[in-house]
Every structure is written in C-alpha cells, then in structure tokens.
Amino acid sequence: MMPLAALFLRDIRLAVRIGGGAVMGVLFFLIVVTLVPLAVGPDLALLQRIGPAILWLGALLASLLALDHLFAADYADGSLDVILTARAPLELAVLAKAAAHWLTTGLPLVIAAPVLGLMLNIEPKAMAAVTLTLLAGTPALTLIGAVGAALSVALRRGGLLLPVLVLPLTIPVLIFGVAAANAAIVGPTPFGTPFTILCALSLASLAIGPFAAAAALRHGLE
Amino acid sequence: MRLFAEDLDCVRGGRAVFEGIAFSVGAGEALCVTGRNGAGKSSLLRQIAGLVRVAHGTIALDGGDPELSIAEQLHYLGHLDALKASLSVHENLTFWARYLGGSRDGVDAALAVLELDRLADLPAAYLSAGQRRRLSIARLLAAPRPVWLLDEPTSALDALAQARVAELMRAHLASGGMIVAAAHGPIGLEAARELRLGEAV
Numbered sequence: 189m190m191p192l193a194a195l196f197l198r199d200i201r202l203a204v205r206i207g208g209g210a211v212m213g214v215l216f217f218l219i220v221v222t223l224v225p226l227a228v229g230p231d232l233a234l235l236q237r238i239g240p241a242i243l244w245l246g247a248l249l250a251s252l253l254a255l256d257h258l259f260a261a262d263y264a265d266g267s268l269d270v271i272l273t274a275r276a277p278l279e280l281a282v283l284a285k286a287a288a289h290w291l292t293t294g295l296p297l298v299i300a301a302p303v304l305g306l307m308l309n310i311e312p313k314a315m316a317a318v319t320l321t322l323l324a325g326t327p328a329l330t331l332i333g334a335v336g337a338a339l340s341v342a343l344r345r346g347g348l349l350l351p352v353l354v355l356p357l358t359i360p361v362l363i364f365g366v367a368a369a370n371a372a373i374v375g376p377t378p379f380g381t382p383f384t385i386l387c388a389l390s391l392a393s394l395a396i397g398p399f400a401a402a403a404a405l406r407h408g409l410e
Numbered sequence: 411m412r413l414f415a416e417d418l419d420c421v422r423g424g425r426a427v428f429e430g431i432a433f434s435v436g437a438g439e440a441l442c443v444t445g446r447n448g449a450g451k452s453s454l455l456r457q458i459a460g461l462v463r464v465a466h467g468t469i470a471l472d473g474g475d476p477e478l479s480i481a482e483q484l485h486y487l488g489h490l491d492a493l494k495a496s497l498s499v500h501e502n503l504t505f506w507a508r509y510l511g512g513s514r515d516g517v518d519a520a521l522a523v524l525e526l527d528r529l530a531d532l533p534a535a536y537l538s539a540g541q542r543r544r545l546s547i548a549r550l551l552a553a554p555r556p557v558w559l560l561d562e563p564t565s566a567l568d569a570l571a572q573a574r575v576a577e578l579m580r581a582h583l584a585s586g587g588m589i590v591a592a593a594h595g596p597i598g599l600e601a602a603r604e605l606r607l608g609e610a611v
Contacts, residue, residue, distance in 0.1 A: 194508035198497070205496040266490025269461055270549075273481045274509055409461050410422075 191276040192284040199288035202261075210254075210292040214300050217250040221304040232309045239308035240318045240369035244362055246304075247297045247322055248355075251329045254293045256350050258285060258337040259405060268341075268409065278402040286334045286397065294326035317372030317379065321386060325365040328390040331397030332357045338404035361389050411437045411473040413458070413480075413557055413588050418467035420453045427453050431467075433605050437556075440579070440589040440599045445607030451592035452489070454607070455559045458590060459486040474556065484557035485510075489565075491546040495535035499526055502534050503548050512553030520551035523578070524571075539566040547575060550582075558582060560591040564598070572598060 203210040224242045225235060262268040271281055301322050305315040336354035343349060367382035414434035420427040427450035435441045443451045456462040458469055460481035471480045493502050500521065507517045521527045524544040529537070537545065543566045550558055558579070564572045576598025579589055583601075591597055 191509045191511065194505055198494075198501075198505045201501070202494055202496060264490075265494070266488050266492040267494070269456075269459070269486055269488055269490070270492045270506065271509070272461060273459060273484060273486050275478065275482045275511060276509070410463060 191274055192280055195271075195276075195281055196284045196288045199285055200292055203288065203292035210296065213250040213254050213293045214296045216253050217246045217297050217300055218304060220246040220249060221307060225307060236309045236311075237374075239305065239310040240314070240321075240373065241366050242308055243301050243305060243310075243318055243322070244325075244366050244369070247301065247326060248329060248358060248362060250297055251294055251326060252333065252351050252354060254289070255330075255333040255337050255354065256340070258289055258334060259341045259401075260337070263341045263409075268405065272406075272409070278405060279398040282334060282338070282398045282401045282405070286330050286401075289334075290327055290330040294330050298322045298326060311373075314369070314373040318369045321365045321368045321383065324383065324387050324390055325361050328361045328386075328393045329358055331390075331393040332361070334397055334401045335404060338401035338408065341405060342408040361386065364389060411471070411556060411586070411588070413469075413471050413590070415458070415469045416467055418454075418457065418469065419465045420450055420457060420462065421465040422453060422462070428607055431605070431607070435588045435590060437473075437586040437588060438583050440583055440591065440602035441605055442597065442599065442602040443590065443592040443605045443607065444594070449607035451607060452561055455486070455488075455561050455590065455592055458557075459484060459559055461486070471557070480557075483555055484559055485550045485553075485555050487546060487550065487558070487560045487563055489561055491542045492549075493534045493537075493542055493545060496533060498531050498533055499537070499545055500530040502545060503552055506549045507552035510549070510553035510555070516552040516554075520548040523551060524548045524574070540568055540571060543567055544571060544575075547578070551578065556587050558587060558589045558591075560589060560593075560597075562593055563591060564593070564595075 221242060228234060259268065262271065272278060298319060301319050302315050305318060310318065333354050336350050339353060340349045364382045364386040368379055368386055371377045371382055372379040412434060416432050418431040419429045431454065433441055443454055445451055453462055457464055460479065469480065471483060474483050503517050503521060521530055524547060526545055526548060547563065564575060567575060579599055583589060
C-alpha cells in the first residue's frame with residue numbers, strides 16, 4: 189500500500205501548490221453559476237426551478253477543467269514511464285491518482301455548491317438534496333474523465349479532445365443527478381430511485397474506469 | 411542473473427526500426443548500445459522496460475525474482491528527468507524511493523552521493539539541467555534494483571559529475587548489477603561491450 193499512498197499524497201501536494209489548479213475548478217464553478225442569473229434575469233421562480241440543473245452543469249464543466257492535468261503532466265515530464273516500472277499495478281496507480289484528483293477538484297465543488305445555491309434561490313432542503321447528488325455523482329465524473337484523460341495523454345493538443353470524448357459519456361450521470369435533485373424538490377418520483385441509479389453509475393465507473401484508463405495509458409505510451 | 415534478448419524486432423509507426431537484435435548481459439556486465447540517430451537505441455531500452463511492445467522475439471531475465479516482471483526489477487532512466495518542478499529536491503526523491511520500494515535512509519544517502527544534499531529543500535524548478543540529471547540518477551540509488559537502463563546518462567553533466575556517475579555505475583556492476591546504456595560518446599565504462607545498431611538516417 190505504501191507506494192500507492194506515496195502517489196496519492198504526491199498528487200494532493202502537487203494540486204495544492206502553485207500551478208496545481210485545485211482552486212481553479214471552484215473559481216470556474218463560481219463564474220458559471222454567477223453568469224446564469226445575469227443571463228436569465230432576476231426571475232426568482234425560474235432560477236429556483238432550473239437551479240439544480242445549473243449547479244450540475246457548472247460542476248460537470250468545472251470538473252472537466254483540471255482533467256487534462258491528470259496524466260498529461262506525468263506524461264510530459266517522463267514520470268509516467270517510471271510509474272509503469274513500479275511494482276504497484278497500473279490500475280491501482282490510476283485509482284490513487286483519480287482519488288487524489290477527486291479530493292482536490294471534485295470535493296471542493298461539492299462543498300461550494302450550497303454557497304452558490306444561495307445565488308439561485310434554492311431552498312435549504314433542496315440544496316441538501318443537490319449537494320448529496322453531487323457528492324454521489326462527482327466521483328463518476330472523475331473516473332469517466334480519467335479514461336478520457338488516459339486516451340488523450342499522448343496527443344499534443346489533447347486538452348481540446350478531452351471534453352469531446354468525456355462529455356457524451358457523462359450524460360447518464362448528469363441525467364440522474366439532476367433527476368434525483370428535482371425529485372427531492374418538486375417530485376413526483378421519489379428521491380431514492382434516481383439517486384440509487386446515480387450511486388450505481390459511480391460504482392460502475394469505479395469498477396471499470398481504472399482498468400480502461402490503465403489500458404489506454406499502456407497503449408498511449410507506445 | 412542474466413538479461414538477454416533473442417531475434418528482437420522493433421516496429422514503430424509501421425516502420426521497422428531494427429530487426430534480429432540479440433544480446434546477453436550477465437551479472438556485473440554492462441552493454442553499451444550505440445548507433446546513429448534513429449537507429450533505435452531508445453526504442454530498444456523502452457522495449458526492455460516494457461514501454462514499447464515487442465513486435466517479434468523475446469526478452470527475458472534469467473535468475474531474477476520469478477514473482478516480478480522484468481520492468482519491476484529495473485530502473486529506466488530516459489531522456490526526461492521525471493521530476494516535479496513544484497516539489498523540493500528531497501520531496502521528489504522521497505516520492506520515487508517510496509514508490510519504487512526504497513527506504514528513507516537511502517534517500518539521504520543518494521542525495522549525499524550525488525552532492526545534492528545542500529539543495530535538498532530547493533524546489534526542483536530552480537535546478538540546472540545537470541542538477542536535474544543528477545537528481546534523476548539519485549533515484550537509481552534510493553531504490554536498489556538489479557538492472558539499470560540508461561538512456562544517455564551523462565548528458566548535461568559536467569566532467570566531475572560524469573566521473574562520479576561512472577564511479578556509481580562501476581559500483582553497481584561490482585555488486586552484481588547489470589547496465590544497458592545508450593550513448594553516443596564514452597560513458598566511462600571501459601569494460602562495457604558494444605551493441606551497434608544498424609545505420610539509419
């Protein structure tokens with residue numbers, strides 16, 4: 189376990205240092221959510237209705253922002269070559285990196301969401317539901333994104349390809365995330381049904397993501 | 411312990427880089443891979459490290475740990491230094507030592523041997539090219555492994571550092587290690603056999 193803990197801690201340390209980009213995601217999230225009331229206008233009822241969707245879209249776009257860092261930095265400086273000669277399986281190394289990535293970019297979005305919800309006139313109870321769906325759904329975004337990041341690792345302009353690859357795959361997460369949040373606010377479906385599917389999507393990407401990303405990395409290094 | 415390859419082919423981007431390469435390196439021996447630009451020196455090292463697929467032929471390590479793959483028993487020192495600019499010299503090396511299965515004492519000893527101990531707290535961003543190379547080489551000492559694959563190990567190093575690295579390589583061979591190095595010039599290993607790869611432009 190020690191090699192993986194070392195990798196996990198190194199990635200967290202890199203993310204919080206200068207140039208790491210851990211704060212950028214939250215700032216981007218803040219800007220996206222701030223722009224919506226300015227574009228839609230001060231219609232409180234409308235904002236309340238579309239609020240959960242805005243928060244989910246903002247979180248989705250913000251989580252994409254730092255994704256190209258996930259493997260591209262290690263590829264560019266040669267670290268990935270050395271990581272491949274370690275005794276820890278690459279799949280677990282991918283998981284350790286994804287966990288560090290979620291902790292530094294996904295979790296801050298979840299924590300920021302209730303604060304930003306105030307700007308969209310979302311009630312406290314509804315806000316709790318949205319935050320809970322983000323907590324359950326953002327790991328899936330990171331793990332699906334890891335596959336895209338691994339696929340585009342060897343491409344010089346991979347940063348542009350990455351959203352095109354990843355966004356279509358995140359559609360189910362977005363649908364069930366917003367559905368669960370809306371179910372808690374307006375009904376009529378119970379909150380549990382879409383929320384369970386959202387959790388299942390996260391667990392499925394936890395099971396598949398590391399293997400797919402590791403396979404893509406091995407292929408990409410050729 | 412013996413590292414050997416038989417009838418090895420390498421194909422990159424649909425082009426045959428080399429064909430029918432064979433070599434054998436025993437414990438305490440060094441092999442110096444030479445050849446013109448594009449002859450496949452780096453590709454050969456990357457094939458041994460498992461980073462490039464072997465199109466045809468075999469690479470094997472006799473007498474190694476049967477539980478581990480070849481890649482897990484070697485150090486690959488490529489053109490890139492595998493350092494993080496925002497981490498200090500000590501943090502960079504400690505990470506690789508922990509990740510590759512070395513010890514904490516090994517880190518301090520390796521920094522001292524490569525004369526980096528006075529820079530230990532400096533972020534790697536401020537290192538010169540030669541200092542970066544030395545820090546990268548310190549990784550080989552911090553986590554002991556029998557096979558060293560070195561891609562132009564002495565590039566960017568000054569004369570003193572080159573002599574020091576040659577000393578380290580000889581010490582590694584004396585302790586039963588193996589070295590496969592790609593180089594254009596002499597790297598300070600007189601006893602090394604030469605594997606010359608075919609002409610390429």
